[in-house]
Amino acid sequence: MRRKARRGGGRQVELTVEALGAKGDGIATVDGRPLFLAQTVPGDQVLARVTGERGGGFKGEVIELLQPGPNRADPPCPFFGPCGGCALQHMEDGAYAAWKAEQLTIALERKGLQPETLHPLRRVAPGSRRRITWSALRTAEKLLLGYYERESHQLADIDSCLLVAPELHALIAPLHAALQPVLEIREQARVTATLCETGVDVLIDSRQPLRLIDRETLAAFAEESDLARLSWTDGQDEPTPLAFRRDPLLTFGGVPVLLPPGGFVQPTAEGEAILVELVMAAVPDGAETAADLFAGCGTFTFPLAERMQVYAAEGAEDSLMALEAAARRSDRAGRVQAEPRDLARFPVLADELSGGDVVVFDPPRNGAREQVAEIAACDVPTVIAVSCNPTTFARDARTLVDGGYRLKEATPIDQFPWSGHLELVAVFER
Ligand SMILES: C[S@@+](CC[C@H](N)C(=O)[O-])C[C@H]1O[C@@H](n2cnc3c(N)ncnc32)[C@H](O)[C@@H]1O
Numbered sequence: 181m182r183r184k185a186r187r188g189g190g191r192q193v194e195l196t197v198e199a200l201g202a203k204g205d206g207i208a209t210v211d212g213r214p215l216f217l218a219q220t221v222p223g224d225q226v227l228a229r230v231t232g233e234r235g236g237g238f239k240g241e242v243i244e245l246l247q248p249g250p251n252r253a254d255p256p257c258p259f260f261g262p263c264g265g266c267a268l269q270h271m272e273d274g275a276y277a278a279w280k281a282e283q284l285t286i287a288l289e290r291k292g293l294q295p296e297t298l299h300p301l302r303r304v305a306p307g308s309r310r311r312i313t314w315s316a317l318r319t320a321e322k323l324l325l326g327y328y329e330r331e332s333h334q335l336a337d338i339d340s341c342l343l344v345a346p347e348l349h350a351l352i353a354p355l356h357a358a359l360q361p362v363l364e365i366r367e368q369a370r371v372t373a374t375l376c377e378t379g380v381d382v383l384i385d386s387r388q389p390l391r392l393i394d395r396e397t398l399a400a401f402a403e404e405s406d407l408a409r410l411s412w413t414d415g416q417d418e419p420t421p422l423a424f425r426r427d428p429l430l431t432f433g434g435v436p437v438l439l440p441p442g443g444f445v446q447p448t449a450e451g452e453a454i455l456v457e458l459v460m461a462a463v464p465d466g467a468e469t470a471a472d473l474f475a476g477c478g479t480f481t482f483p484l485a486e487r488m489q490v491y492a493a494e495g496a497e498d499s500l501m502a503l504e505a506a507a508r509r510s511d512r513a514g515r516v517q518a519e520p521r522d523l524a525r526f527p528v529l530a531d532e533l534s535g536g537d538v539v540v541f542d543p544p545r546n547g548a549r550e551q552v553a554e555i556a557a558c559d560v561p562t563v564i565a566v567s568c569n570p571t572t573f574a575r576d577a578r579t580l581v582d583g584g585y586r587l588k589e590a591t592p593i594d595q596f597p598w599s600g601h602l603e604l605v606a607v608f609e610r
Contacts, residue, residue: 190230190240197224197249200279202286202571203330204267204600213237218330219261221271223249239331251275256342263336265327265343266598277301277594283602284592287570291578295590295606302593304450309344310375311447314355318363325356325371343598347375351382351405358401359384362394372442374428379408381428383442385415399423411441433482437506440498444476451595451603455566456483458591458605459540462564463487467537471560473523473551474542478503478516480566484540485512491536493521493528523551530557540564547572549579556583563608568595570602577606585610 197206197220206220210230214237217228225247230240255261255269268276281301288294317324317335326338339352351373363369369386384398390412402410402423409428411419419441429436430445439445446452459480463470468488472481475492477499484490485507494500500520507516521528527550533539539560541548545568555563556579563585567573577587585608595603
């Protein structure tokens, strides 16, 4: 490493990127400590500036790419770089896929774990996101809509996005136009758009009070964009529908569910199909009862209930109510028992789970520490984990293995292409 003189900003260094970290940033070494450089690949020779501390090392930015590494590729999106929506478009596809799959193995190895069978990476194509959250900010000049840069308060204003399905892409320009007169200067909003079977469901979340004229502007936008529903929330009160043109429906295991505004669903239909396929394949023949923990609106509950009795627990009351109402209207009413339950504060106890045949759990990114302690102590023979975070999954897997389960198989799934995030399904048995 050759040091250059300080020139404004932080210290400048010339170095070679050695590895790719868990969030998709390149890692080089400065003073024996890691320097994280976004949008670099191993082998890149760069002139970089150290901009601050990060974890046990430094963060920095590339001033000049002196020599590209062997797996560098041209990013397909013109917004790649300033936009924080993607971290890894600048890497050759094969190397990218290998890195993605490796994130699961690395996380498990750190906890001393290895699945008996590790399946190859299953992939979901970009351009298939059916659920997305954009940020909006009204400046004095214009309305910005897009994604925040990583670790920054800068919002990248986009007019296209290669991640989302065409129906969501078609909303970017009309949303700019509709929010411009509605948001006051310096006012922010978050816009969650979900592509349902009956059209797009939009939820706008902003602290700003709505005037009558704003309601009219947004209702007209819903009409012109043929939305299924458009709702507004201040983040405290129940969302208010400003336009309700069709029921926003998604079908899980043959059961149509009327989604709550902004309610969680898997971000892609393809990813959901892979998850359901893997979960159902792991359910042993003859299983009669299952617990579906962190059930959402019933992604796994309804396919499971085709074959068995299901107890579904979920913390978000609106999602749970949607699941319950859909079950009541379906032919599976007698097979689904749904309970609103905070599984961090009131996990389903080992004694309650014991005697069942299958547990499925699919927690948020911070994992299921408290719930997994109970699962580890129960006698259910098959436990199926779905996770969008290999690190918290590996921590929870360790608890299950320490409780006597075997980690039978695991499948990494790239449901979040070009990002550092990885989805996975794992099967435990005792
Ligand atoms: C990754 S989503 C999975 C949902 C569902 N299994 C699916 O595939 O659509 C995680 C779910 O956990 C719920 N959740 C988050 N924290 C929770 C808690 N402490 N107790 C119960 N549910 C919680 C969220 O509301 C969300 O529905």
